[in-house]
Amino acid sequence: MSYLAHKIQICNWMKGNEIVSLDEVKGDGITNDLKTIGNTISFWEIDELTDLQDVAVSIFTGRDELLDFYVVAIDKDEFEGKIAFKKTDNSDNTAFIKFKDKHYDLIGMDFSKLGLLAQMILDALQCDDNVFDFTYIDSKDYLKQLIDNGKLNKAELKKRVKKDLNIA
Amino acid sequence: MAKKKTNISIGFATFAFAAAALSSGIISLKSSSLTNITYLEEFSKSKKLSFLDYSSDEKKSYQNKNVPYILETSSTTSMREVANSSSYFGHNHTMVVDMKYEEFTPSFISRLKSCIYEKPAEFGETVDYIELFKSVRNDKNYKSFIQSLENSDELKLSVIVLLSFVKFNDTFDFERNFIVEQLFSSDLQYQENALITISLWNNKELLLRIRDAKIENRFLQKRLDKIIARLN
Numbered sequence: 138m139s140y141l142a143h144k145i146q147i148c149n150w151m152k153g154n155e156i157v158s159l160d161e162v163k164g165d166g167i168t169n170d171l172k173t174i175g176n177t178i179s180f181w182e183i184d185e186l187t188d189l190q191d192v193a194v195s196i197f198t199g200r201d202e203l204l205d206f207y208v209v210a211i212d213k214d215e216f217e218g219k220i221a222f223k224k225t226d227n228s229d230n231t232a233f234i235k236f237k238d239k240h241y242d243l244i245g246m247d248f249s250k251l252g253l254l255a256q257m258i259l260d261a262l263q264c265d266d267n268v269f270d271f272t273y274i275d276s277k278d279y280l281k282q283l284i285d286n287g288k289l290n291k292a293e294l295k296k297r298v299k300k301d302l303n304i305a
Numbered sequence: 306m307a308k309k310k311t312n313i314s315i316g317f318a319t320f321a322f323a324a325a326a327l328s329s330g331i332i333s334l335k336s337s338s339l340t341n342i343t344y345l346e347e348f349s350k351s352k353k354l355s356f357l358d359y360s361s362d363e364k365k366s367y368q369n370k371n372v373p374y375i376l377e378t379s380s381t382t383s384m385r386e387v388a389n390s391s392s393y394f395g396h397n398h399t400m401v402v403d404m405k406y407e408e409f410t411p412s413f414i415s416r417l418k419s420c421i422y423e424k425p426a427e428f429g430e431t432v433d434y435i436e437l438f439k440s441v442r443n444d445k446n447y448k449s450f451i452q453s454l455e456n457s458d459e460l461k462l463s464v465i466v467l468l469s470f471v472k473f474n475d476t477f478d479f480e481r482n483f484i485v486e487q488l489f490s491s492d493l494q495y496q497e498n499a500l501i502t503i504s505l506w507n508n509k510e511l512l513l514r515i516r517d518a519k520i521e522n523r524f525l526q527k528r529l530d531k532i533i534a535r536l537n
Contacts, residue, residue, distance in 0.1 A: 148493035153521045163494075203469075205501045207524065270528050274507045275535060 140210035140267075141180040141222070141241055142192045145170045145258065147207050156262050162255050170258075171251055177242040178254070179227065186210055189269035192236065194280065194289075197271060199230035201295035205272045211261045219253050221245055232293035233283070277302065442471070451483050461487075465498045473506035485511065488518040488529070496525055504532050512536045 149166030151157060171178060181192045193208045216222055220243050227240035243254065261267040280302060283289040291304050299305075454461045465487060468480055484506075487499035503511055516533055520526040 146494075146497055147522065147524045148497040151493060151522055151524075153491075153493070154523055165494075203505055205504050205528070265523070268524065270524065270531070272504050272528065272531060274504055275531060 138184070139213040140183050140186065141213055141216065141243075142183055142189065142196075142208050142210045143170070143178070143180050143258075144193075144196050144206050145209050150258060150262055156259055159252065159256050159259060162259070166258075167251060167255065171254060173246045173251075176246045177225075177244050178246055179230075180222065180241045180243060181231075181236060182213070182239040182241055183210060186266055190271070190276075190279070191233065192239075193269050193271035194276065194283065195231045195233040195236035195239075197273070197276070198232035198289065198294055198298070199227075201297050203273050203297060203301055205270075208269045208271060209258055209261050210267045210269075211257050215257050215260075216243070219257075220250050229293075232290045234288055234290060442477075448477070448479055451479055454483065462494060462498060465495060465502060469498075469502035469505050473508040473510075476506070481511065481514070485514045485518075488515060488520065491521070493522055493525070496520055496522070500525060500528050500532070504528070507535070509536050 146165070146169070149163040149170055152161065181195055183189065183192050189208055189210055192210075193206070196206075196208065197204070222241045222243045224238070225240055225242045228237040230240070231237060243250075246254070280289065280298075284291045284302075284304070291299070294302070294304065451464065454464060465484060468476065468484060471480075473481075484499050484502050487495040488503075490496065503515060512533065515529065518529060520529055
């Protein structure tokens with residue numbers, strides 16, 4: 138089973154401890170979490186939910202900021218007949234070598250497809266196993282381990298991350 | 306996609322909140338599109354000019370420097386409208402804006418932050434937006450500003466996010482209190498962003514202040530538990 142994973146903020150999709158209805162998704166959920174570029178949205182593929190930590194690291198290494206965030210995984214089959222996607226080269230946006238060929242773009246995103254995607258995220262949130270909480274401080278040792286094992290290309294890490302991890 | 310450089314200069318002519326005294330300056334953004342801002346640089350004081358005060362000759366002179374046209378507005382709303390109009394960014398141009406401090410809304414901050422970090426500049430370029438925030442923090446009115454944020458939802462979120470960039474040892478006690486207080490609010494947005502700041506601060510001194518917080522949301526409560534376990 139494969140999944141497509143994406144970074145979100147929980148506060149855009151929940152109210153208190155309840156997952157909101159589609160109508161109640163925060164504007165930031167659509168405009169920030171589901172931000173489109175050229176009517177595409179970036180997702181990363183994983184084979185198992187146990188890969189969620191790694192995909193979070195992959196996303197993190199593509200950003201030049203220290204940040205905590207959540208990653209949500211959606212069953213790839215859920216996209217069938219709803220939203221088209223294609224594998225795209227986004228290898229510059231991750232330092233995690235095993236994810237360099239795991240990037241997908243959801244394509245042809247329009248208003249109705251954003252709504253479909255939002256509903257898919259809401260559905261995925263129903264199961265806590267679909268969600269991974271990435272906290273940078275708690276991941277530092279893992280990041281260093283991945284670098285030592287040659288799984289993270291340290292030269293491709295962003296400036297702030299390098300500085301914080303004391304990497305020359 | 307080929308990158309087209311765009312320069313945006315934002316003049317901070319006034320910071321409206323009690324702090325007319327809050328520092329002001331001109332910021333330059335280089336961008337390939339607004340959703341693709343690549344860096345932001347605070348001009349030195351010697352360069353602090355309001356383009357709004359430019360004489361027509363000066364404008365002409367500026368335009369001669371390969372800048373096709375200058376767009377002026379004194380309204381932040383207009384700034385946002387222009388900023389949201391991607392059609393402006395297919396061309397090289399300079400946008401000059403008089404922006405008020407009170408208009409730093411979460412969406413603006415978030416967009417800047419998102420743009421800056423998701424699409425880094427050319428190698429070696431730096432983002433000095435944080436430096437701007439530091440200059441605000443050194444202002445004599447800053448403490449009362451923070452204490453009044455309870456009445457300003459938009460600004461509150463911006464400050465919660467910005468404080469995550471400040472090292473814990475460099476923070477004021479009232480800033481720490483302000484952040485921790487957000488955990489005890491009932492607003493998920495404040496709670497989630499305050500947790501990010503607290504997590505990145507990563508200081509044991511916070512433990513006593515946060516360990517009694519109870520967050521209704523299970524994901525955020527788990528994150529809080531993780532932070533507490535780490536600091537213990």
